[in-house]
Amino acid sequence: MEQILVQGALLSGLYALIALGFTMIFGVGGVLNLAHAGYVMVAAYMYYMASYVLGLPVAASFVIAIGVSIALAIATYMGWVRRFLHNPTVVFVSTLILALLLGHIMTLAFFRENINVPPVVEGVTPFMGYTFSNNLIAGVIVSWVCIAIVLLFVRRTHMGRAMRALAMDRRGAIISGINPDMVNLTTWAISGALAGVAGIFYGSYTFLVPDMWVLPLIMSFAIVVIGGLGSIEGTLVGAHIVGFMETATVLAISDKLRSVPGLVIMIIVLVLRPKGLFGR
Amino acid sequence: MCVLPLFIPLSITRLLVMAAYLAIFAMSWDMMSGYTGYVSFGHPFLIGLAAYVSAFLSHQEGFQPAHLVLPLYITIPLGIAAAVGGGMLFFLPSMRVRGPYFSLVSLAFMEILHRLIIAIRPEYTGGDRGLPALPAVVTGAVPNYYLSLGLMFTVAIGLWYVSRSNVGNVLNAIRMDEDVVEASGISTYRFKRFAFLLSAVTAGLGGAFYTHYLQSISPRRAFSATFLLDIIIAAVIGGMGTITGPIFGGYFLTFILEYLRPYLFGQWRLFAYALVAIFIVIYRPKGFYGIVQDIRSWFQRRRTGGEVYG
Numbered sequence: 001m002e003q004i005l006v007q008g009a010l011l012s013g014l015y016a017l018i019a020l021g022f023t024m025i026f027g028v029g030g031v032l033n034l035a036h037a038g039y040v041m042v043a044a045y046m047y048y049m050a051s052y053v054l055g056l057p058v059a060a061s062f063v064i065a066i067g068v069s070i071a072l073a074i075a076t077y078m079g080w081v082r083r084f085l086h087n088p089t090v091v092f093v094s095t096l097i098l099a100l101l102l103g104h105i106m107t108l109a110f111f112r113e114n115i116n117v118p119p120v121v122e123g124v125t126p127f128m129g130y131t132f133s134n135n136l137i138a139g140v141i142v143s144w145v146c147i148a149i150v151l152l153f154v155r156r157t158h159m160g161r162a163m164r165a166l167a168m169d170r171r172g173a174i175i176s177g178i179n180p181d182m183v184n185l186t187t188w189a190i191s192g193a194l195a196g197v198a199g200i201f202y203g204s205y206t207f208l209v210p211d212m213w214v215l216p217l218i219m220s221f222a223i224v225v226i227g228g229l230g231s232i233e234g235t236l237v238g239a240h241i242v243g244f245m246e247t248a249t250v251l252a253i254s255d256k257l258r259s260v261p262g263l264v265i266m267i268i269v270l271v272l273r274p275k276g277l278f279g280r
Numbered sequence: 281m282c283v284l285p286l287f288i289p290l291s292i293t294r295l296l297v298m299a300a301y302l303a304i305f306a307m308s309w310d311m312m313s314g315y316t317g318y319v320s321f322g323h324p325f326l327i328g329l330a331a332y333v334s335a336f337l338s339h340q341e342g343f344q345p346a347h348l349v350l351p352l353y354i355t356i357p358l359g360i361a362a363a364v365g366g367g368m369l370f371f372l373p374s375m376r377v378r379g380p381y382f383s384l385v386s387l388a389f390m391e392i393l394h395r396l397i398i399a400i401r402p403e404y405t406g407g408d409r410g411l412p413a414l415p416a417v418v419t420g421a422v423p424n425y426y427l428s429l430g431l432m433f434t435v436a437i438g439l440w441y442v443s444r445s446n447v448g449n450v451l452n453a454i455r456m457d458e459d460v461v462e463a464s465g466i467s468t469y470r471f472k473r474f475a476f477l478l479s480a481v482t483a484g485l486g487g488a489f490y491t492h493y494l495q496s497i498s499p500r501r502a503f504s505a506t507f508l509l510d511i512i513i514a515a516v517i518g519g520m521g522t523i524t525g526p527i528f529g530g531y532f533l534t535f536i537l538e539y540l541r542p543y544l545f546g547q548w549r550l551f552a553y554a555l556v557a558i559f560i561v562i563y564r565p566k567g568f569y570g571i572v573q574d575i576r577s578w579f580q581r582r583r584t585g586g587e588v589y590g
Contacts, residue, residue, distance in 0.1 A: 094561045101554040221384040256399035263388040274377045
């Protein structure tokens, strides 16, 4: 029981980080970026390469992984998504193919085999009779710091207010002098950075394989739908529901069913309350 | 087309069979998503359900506990019924939600079925490995060619007939503006349900026959993102909401992938394919059907001296 609580809290933090970037893009731009989990994967590979293949220090590897992931997000937005904000179907299908394409690129660069990434932070911490890896604990602390920074950014800065204005009323925001293109670009960049941080820790939480983006993508869906697409508070709550359910399932039943309870809750929420728990 | 197998090598005949099945799946997807604009990511759910039900009932493998074994002419209809029933039961509630929500739920169904098949009763479903050595409907490349061609034309004519009727018009209108259709007194839910039903029947039909053509089934292949994207890309390349487009898309995709094989190795081929698919989705969202229409209207303009447009 204690193990479920602690490990669930740790996994939830990581999920919250992945889903946060995913939901921000929808909230501001009205489109879903299915390549988001692809950035998570690329960041994980980049961190592995910088840190263990090239032997760079941890800080430099962080910069490289997060930088590549931000660059990918910006390239996706500037490349074509900017021109298709009015056509969510095109964005939807094209970003899903992009995620697959990133998987192919990773296969070409690193081959198909599973790569075990050494932890970012070494060692384990005993707690209430169980041991938890310091790596996961560090991941959760970093996750919450990032989430706090994003929340502060969205609530306190001019750009953050512009994001919320754009999410509430696009036309009104434009009339009051907000440049929607700039705000969208910033949102995509932030989302890319979040994916980068998440990727570094997610990679060492599981292992690297070119289709590792599928599970986080599907879990992000469940999280944002439970919480309400576009709502930051909802995402945090949804991440914890899904994270705890998943941990409980893995520890109590079977590792193979890890994604099922979250998805079942998502379907129940959709049928009973289609806008999600915190949806507008 | 009927005497074609007499003149071509067997390898190409086999390719034509694969293309015909992909065309069936793409048309099925098109009926649901191309027409109504509800992008389904859950087609492998319908296809896999039909395939698994028919595969499970039709054979007895050594590792399985003894169970009822039925002939194919019973199991295939049962498989289709499972696709329709399962689709109705699980998929239909998601029709209440619109746009991206629908796609997300449909993908969730695919993933749930995938996980359940692996984890629940692996002694029956074969778990990760799937079921090998299934009975075949007909054996040999040429009989299978005729079978797949017959299925494809049946599906194509059926769906084409529906799309030409008023139902097709309503479904198109739903894609353009669902609220307006609703406001004009038409129950969009009933029409969506009908499109969904047709889509599930054709997906089930294709899935059940396809798995007996391959004579094996595995969760990794049936519920992969790659398989899902093959279906969507075939429909998008051909032209969404056209029925004839996805047939072309299915054949084009199968053959282009095969003929790229000598030039691009393994992963490079898939890489090039994904890259081209993105460009088509972005720059030619109407697919080849749209290109053909553009050319036709260009000729029309030339004939009339460039004065009439459209």
